[in-house]
Amino acid sequence: QFPRECVTVEGLRSGQCCPSPPGFVDDPCGFSAGRGQCVSLTVDARPHGPQYPHDGRDDRERWPVRFFNRTCQCNGNFSGFNCGRCRHGLTGPNCDQRVSVVRRDVMRLSADEKRAFVSALDQAKRTVHPDLVIATRHYSDVFGPGGDSPQFENVTIYNYFVWTHYYSVSKTFLGAGQASFGGVDFSHEGPGFVTWHRYHLLQLERDMQDMLQDPSFALPYWNFAIGGNTCDICTDDLMGARSTFDSNSLSSNSIFSQWRVVCESVEDYDTLGTICNSTETSPIRRNPAGNVNRPMVQRLPEPQDVADCLQVNTFDTPPYYSTSSESFRNTVEGYSAPKGNYDPVVRSLHNLAHLFLNGTGGQTHLSPNDPIFVLLHTYTDAIFDEWLRRHGPAAYPDENAPIGHNRGYNMVPFWPPVTNSEMFVTAPDNLGYSYEAEWPGQPFTLTEIITMAIVAALVVVAVIFAATTCAVRARSYKMEGHQPLLGDQYQRYDDDKSQSVV
Numbered sequence: 180q181f182p183r184e185c186v187t188v189e190g191l192r193s194g195q196c197c198p199s200p201p202g203f204v205d206d207p208c209g210f211s212a213g214r215g216q217c218v219s220l221t222v223d224a225r226p227h228g229p230q231y232p233h234d235g236r237d238d239r240e241r242w243p244v245r246f247f248n249r250t251c252q253c254n255g256n257f258s259g260f261n262c263g264r265c266r267h268g269l270t271g272p273n274c275d276q277r278v279s280v281v282r283r284d285v286m287r288l289s290a291d292e293k294r295a296f297v298s299a300l301d302q303a304k305r306t307v308h309p310d311l312v313i314a315t316r317h318y319s320d321v322f323g324p325g326g327d328s329p330q331f332e333n334v335t336i337y338n339y340f341v342w343t344h345y346y347s348v349s350k351t352f353l354g355a356g357q358a359s360f361g362g363v364d365f366s367h368e369g370p371g372f373v374t375w376h377r378y379h380l381l382q383l384e385r386d387m388q389d390m391l392q393d394p395s396f397a398l399p400y401w402n403f404a405i406g407g408n409t410c411d412i413c414t415d416d417l418m419g420a421r422s423t424f425d426s427n428s429l430s431s432n433s434i435f436s437q438w439r440v441v442c443e444s445v446e447d448y449d450t451l452g453t454i455c456n457s458t459e460t461s462p463i464r465r466n467p468a469g470n471v472n473r474p475m476v477q478r479l480p481e482p483q484d485v486a487d488c489l490q491v492n493t494f495d496t497p498p499y500y501s502t503s504s505e506s507f508r509n510t511v512e513g514y515s516a517p518k519g520n521y522d523p524v525v526r527s528l529h530n531l532a533h534l535f536l537n538g539t540g541g542q543t544h545l546s547p548n549d550p551i552f553v554l555l556h557t558y559t560d561a562i563f564d565e566w567l568r569r570h571g572p573a574a575y576p577d578e579n580a581p582i583g584h585n586r587g588y589n590m591v592p593f594w595p596p597v598t599n600s601e602m603f604v605t606a607p608d609n610l611g612y613s614y615e616a617e618w619p620g621q622p623f624t625l626t627e628i629i630t631m632a633i634v635a636a637l638v639v640v641a642v643i644f645a646a647t648t649c650a651v652r653a654r655s656y657k658m659e660g661h662q663p664l665l666g667d668q669y670q671r672y673d674d675d676k677s678q679s680v681v
């Protein structure tokens with residue numbers, strides 16, 4: 180959420196968060212080296228949709244001005260909260276060399292690659308985030324009981340990934356004794372679903388690259404569109420098999436059986452007016468295809484569902500919400516049927532994959548605690564990127580999307596501020612990663628089948644006609660008394676030979 184050095188009493192009171200990059204002393208945003216400068220923030224002022232009626236009551240509105248209104252604006256290809264690093268996809272001292280990583284199918288990794296990925300996730304679960312800390316109170320209480328103890332905590336890299344998702348989906352606290360407002364979601368049920376989750380993954384990938392000191396580290400993906408009711412990545416060499424003792428738990432052979440979740444006590448936060456902190460509580464729960472009460476969501480999406488959603492032409496449609504029809508975004512998110520028609524009882528693609536997991540991974544405030552979340556979302560992002568490649572440049576709504584989802588809105592709660600628009604670009608050209616993926620094709624339509632049959636029949640007729648014509652011509656040529664050409668040649672050669680011998 181915010182850099183550790185900004186969350187002091189003075190920092191919060193000044194509303195300025197402009198740290199110096201490493202190696203620069205008292206030089207906000209590396210101004211002296213031309214990296215950037217500390218500027219006032221301007222935020223999206225366009226109207227949001229009607230779903231949110233509580234303007235002025237939530238810290239996440241006009242993000243991040245409730246906390247900070249001055250931040251680093253970096254020049255050229257410099258980037259980061261202190262302009263100390265490069266934009267995604269660039270490297271080198273001047274940030275002018277391109278770099279790219281490849282996100283691959285997790286099932287196609289070698290045994291060593293699988294081990295390295297699992298171990299990297301586990302390291303991220305245990306490593307404190309080097310730069311960022313999280314708020315544990317709403318802004319009204321953030322200075323602490325005496326007004327001099329800012330309510331922020333350290334958090335590990337992986338738990339930060341979980342916390343940001345929780346913070347973006349949590350309800351609006353309207354005061355003690357009042358019901359919190361749940362009709363708000365800064366990362367789902369709107370066009371920002373794809374852009375928010377894209378940045379969420381990029382941040383984790385980059386944090387893990389830094390942690391591992393390996394700029395080539397790439398998050399893999401899970402092709403969840405395999406149909407059926409088997410979780411193919413739920414094995415002990417990947418995301419953990421089912422426990423033989425408890426069908427809702429992970430096998431003790433998996434490192435993930437030792438993980439403990441954060442942000443579990445959501446009812447307490449909502450009634451007490453607090454925020455999830457970095458305290459870890461229960462183990463991950465997962466029971467793929469095990470929910471007998473909801474058989475509709477106890478299967479995985481089919482390959483054809485992916486092919487169908489990639490054919491939906493329009494990125495998003497009014498009201499830019501979970502009720503949008505003929506919207507690619509609402510289809511890949513999974514509130515519409517795979518061909519794009521909205522149906523309130525349908526759960527498809529991304530939503531279906533979440534609900535299939537039937538446990539921690541199926542509850543929005545908790546889902547990233549299950550590491551399957553990472554792989555499920557890289558695949559969702561791969562579909563989004565393929566859609567952009569096929570249909571771009573595409574229009575993203577400027578206004579009237581649900582709060583947080585307009586094109587120019589800064590995505591909550593990321594720091595430094597980053598808009599939805601900045602993530603609405605093709606990844607290989609702009610963000611320094613690509614997917615090694617194959618996309619299911621469309622089956623042929625009846626018209627295509629008939630056309631192909633007619634073309635094939637015409638080709639056969641043409642070949643037969645050509646062959647018959649040749650045969651007839653050859654016969655009449657012979658009947659007119661001509662010798663075959665080859666026969667002529669042999670004749671002459673034989674004649675020559677007999678002459679030279681003589």
Ligand SMILES: O=C(O)c1cc2cc(O)c(O)cc2[nH]1
Nearest residue numbers: 526530533540541542543546
């Ligand atoms: O009910 C749904 O459609 C549903 C559940 C769920 C869980 C989750 O973590 C998401 O990110 C989305 C989602 N949708």
